Amino acid sequence: MSLPTIGYIGLGNAGYPMAANLPRAGYTLVVRDADPEREKKFVHEFPSCRIAKPGKDAFNDCEVIITMLPNGKVVRDVVLGENGIGPALKAGTVIIDTSSSSPFDTRALGEELAAHKLLLVDSPITQEFLHAIHDAGATLMIGSDSEEAIQKAKPVLDAMSKYTFVMGRLGAGHAMKTLNNYVSVGSIIALCDALVAGQKFGLDPNVMLDVLNVGTGKNFSTAYSMKEEGLTRRFQTGYQLSLLVKDVKIAKEVIESTGFKTGFPDLALHDLSDGLKLVQDGACHTECLKSWESRAGVTLKRRERD
Numbered sequence: 001m002s003l004p005t006i007g008y009i010g011l012g013n014a015g016y017p018m019a020a021n022l023p024r025a026g027y028t029l030v031v032r033d034a035d036p037e038r039e040k041k042f043v044h045e046f047p048s049c050r051i052a053k054p055g056k057d058a059f060n061d062c063e064v065i066i067t068m069l070p071n072g073k074v075v076r077d078v079v080l081g082e083n084g085i086g087p088a089l090k091a092g093t094v095i096i097d098t099s100s101s102s103p104f105d106t107r108a109l110g111e112e113l114a115a116h117k118l119l120l121v122d123s124p125i126t127q128e129f130l131h132a133i134h135d136a137g138a139t140l141m142i143g144s145d146s147e148e149a150i151q152k153a154k155p156v157l158d159a160m161s162k163y164t165f166v167m168g169r170l171g172a173g174h175a176m177k178t179l180n181n182y183v184s185v186g187s188i189i190a191l192c193d194a195l196v197a198g199q200k201f202g203l204d205p206n207v208m209l210d211v212l213n214v215g216t217g218k219n220f221s222t223a224y225s226m227k228e229e230g231l232t233r234r235f236q237t238g239y240q241l242s243l244l245v246k247d248v249k250i251a252k253e254v255i256e257s258t259g260f261k262t263g264f265p266d267l268a269l270h271d272l273s274d275g276l277k278l279v280q281d282g283a284c285h286t287e288c289l290k291s292w293e294s295r296a297g298v299t300l301k302r303r304e305r306d
Contacts, residue, residue: 009032014068241284277291
């Protein structure tokens with residue numbers, strides 16, 4: 001049985017390695033990115049794939065379209081905006097949004113796409129260790145109102161990931177992603193507090209990480225991102241601080257929509273937004289350390305890369 005041709009839109013820091021898993025699994029891709037050089041690099045690496053031609057009908061031979069874009073508003077513009085590809089797609093085409101989008105935007109887009117007889121699946125990404133997405137090691141959270149769409153999307157998603165979880169109706173995947181990141185933010189803020197306070201007290205932050213990683217304080221930041229990219233000052237996780245702030249804002253909306261009240265989202269936004277003022281556009285999320293260092297009046301001892 002031949003595999004369907006996949007349209008893939010967005011070859012950024014996460015999109016490129018995620019897309020690369022598909023031709024390795026035998027799929028042919030039609031790719032599009034805002035940066036033509038990224039497109040050229042991809043089809044040079046995977047000659048079975050091709051760059052999407054200009055125009056709205058560039059993906060009309062694709063049964064599945066995957067988007068990996070900055071947010072849901074950009075996804076909507078690509079699909080149903082002035083130059084959107086949606087109206088030219090065949091009825092029954094499944095669009096899989098793997099971006100970090102708002103679940104509320106996703107549900108609204110799903111209603112619009114239904115009018116064009118197009119099916120939407122939200123399936124954002126997380127990972128259990130740094131750069132797992134490069135080797136089909138991602139974790140994908142799936143939401144859709146259509147069982148048909150899930151069944152059609154699942155083999156494609158399985159080719160890009162190690163774990164897949166069907167979370168519920170449309171938007172449930174994006175809700176899980178933002179709450180996952182919200183939990184991660186809690187550990188980031190606590191770790192930054194601990195590292196600057198520990199060094200001021202006289203502890204070595206690198207030894208602190210070693211202790212945390214064999215104790216109850218172990219988490220993604222202690223084991224991977226802050227250890228490998230933050231304290232080494234390399235700052236190359238591939239995940240931007242601005243995107244982390246965006247995800248916390250979405251998490252705040254999700255939490256508030258349930259009627260539950262908690263003060264942590266505002267605290268997290270305050271602390272992380274302070275970090276944005278000290279870094280350049282596109283800065284790695286681990287550069288938030290600079291805000292803690294500035295407030296504490298210390299520079300954390302640098303860690304040598306393993």
